[in-house]
Amino acid sequence: MSSKRTKYDYLIVGAGLFGSTFAYLASQAGKKCLVIDKRNHVGGCCYSRRSFGIDVHLYGPHIFHTSNKKTWEFVDSLSPMRPFYNQPLAFYRGEIFNLPFNMNTFRQIYGEYLPENIERLIKKDLILTDEPTNLEEYALATVGKTIYDKLIKGYTEKQWGKKCSDLPASLIKRLPLRMTYDNTYFSDQYQGVPKNGYDHLFNQLLKDCDVAVGYDYFGNPDLFSHIADRTLYTGRLDELFGEKTLEFRGLKFEHKILPVLNHQGCAVINYTDSCLPYTRITEHKHFNPVHDSKCCTIITYETPVSGSDTGAIECYPIPTERNLKLHEMYRGKVLNVIFGGRLADYRYYNMDATIEKAMQLWEREQMS
Ligand code: UDP
Numbered sequence: 001m002s003s004k005r006t007k008y009d010y011l012i013v014g015a016g017l018f019g020s021t022f023a024y025l026a027s028q029a030g031k032k033c034l035v036i037d038k039r040n041h042v043g044g045c046c047y048s049r050r051s052f053g054i055d056v057h058l059y060g061p062h063i064f065h066t067s068n069k070k071t072w073e074f075v076d077s078l079s080p081m082r083p084f085y086n087q088p089l090a091f092y093r094g095e096i097f098n099l100p101f102n103m104n105t106f107r108q109i110y111g112e113y114l115p116e117n118i119e120r121l122i123k124k125d126l127i128l129t130d131e132p133t134n135l136e137e138y139a140l141a142t143v144g145k146t147i148y149d150k151l152i153k154g155y156t157e158k159q160w161g162k163k164c165s166d167l168p169a170s171l172i173k174r175l176p177l178r179m180t181y182d183n184t185y186f187s188d189q190y191q192g193v194p195k196n197g198y199d200h201l202f203n204q205l206l207k208d209c210d211v212a213v214g215y216d217y218f219g220n221p222d223l224f225s226h227i228a229d230r231t232l233y234t235g236r237l238d239e240l241f242g243e244k245t246l247e248f249r250g251l252k253f254e255h256k257i258l259p260v261l262n263h264q265g266c267a268v269i270n271y272t273d274s275c276l277p278y279t280r281i282t283e284h285k286h287f288n289p290v291h292d293s294k295c296c297t298i299i300t301y302e303t304p305v306s307g308s309d310t311g312a313i314e315c316y317p318i319p320t321e322r323n324l325k326l327h328e329m330y331r332g333k334v335l336n337v338i339f340g341g342r343l344a345d346y347r348y349y350n351m352d353a354t355i356e357k358a359m360q361l362w363e364r365e366q367m368s
Contacts, residue, residue, distance in 0.1 A: 007032075014233070018234050023209045025359065052293040057300070066190050086191070090105075136165040233337045237339065263299055
């Protein structure tokens, strides 16, 4: 093959949301892109695959939510979105509670139904610290000990594999706290899932690119270092230096087909007990009843594990001081590639932020 035919403007390492959005923008501007991924499919952790008429979110529930109209329209124009407002439940020692923390949750916990009474009861339960320095102190000072013990401590320590007192409060600030009877998990104006599944969305994003799945960037250094003018890398930065020192929290997923039509009555139940290993069970058909299967349902158990466990999917950067410093050090050392996305930036981005970051990178690229 002549070098001209194999030459790309961009090699994009990782076909997740960041890499695929960048690839889309670059290819629409006439750039020739090759997108590779070590998994055997595109879409990274956002990927869904239709089985028995159900879009199965293979890597846990992915609900797209944003308050940015432009970002919503970007996604919706590529793959039409179906409104979906997540209203997960929490299971703790045989009892069910509404999430996020709102008047329904408080009524279930305290038996009271008026906000002013609830506020009084929560206030009595607070454990105040001058300046909360970690997640535990922040939660105890904000929602009080009862809610912390039932709905936060077990779930968070399972999810992150660390004590709440060793985690930053920023992790839980993602969760709204409302004094209204509103069970909607996210507060964003636009919320939904792709009507035709995330696989359709990714096929649209990558429609004008060359895509090679099942290829590890580090497995073919001679080929990949010469194939394109520019490389966008979306993996973990320490791996660029042959190291694995940054900590990631991993997840394992176990999918089950059940011969019933409705297993749990909602898309997501969180298991906040510390004695159960899994944090969530997702029943996928509830995301998109339009494609409801008439013969069965599919559920997924989600169990947090160390990112270095065999078979673990590295999902969450763990933003401790040590890890953030290490990441800063790697950032400073990177040469010759541009990078971004949840793994490379070591940031807990939501999907909308991931898309917006990729858009910003593409804008900077055009100016460089
Ligand atoms: N969280 C919790 N109990 C729950 C759900 C969430 O304590 O039932 C806390 C936990 O610390 C978690 C954070 O809220 O890390 C953010 O949760 P979210 O559900 O947003 O995590 P994601 O869906 O992004 O994995």
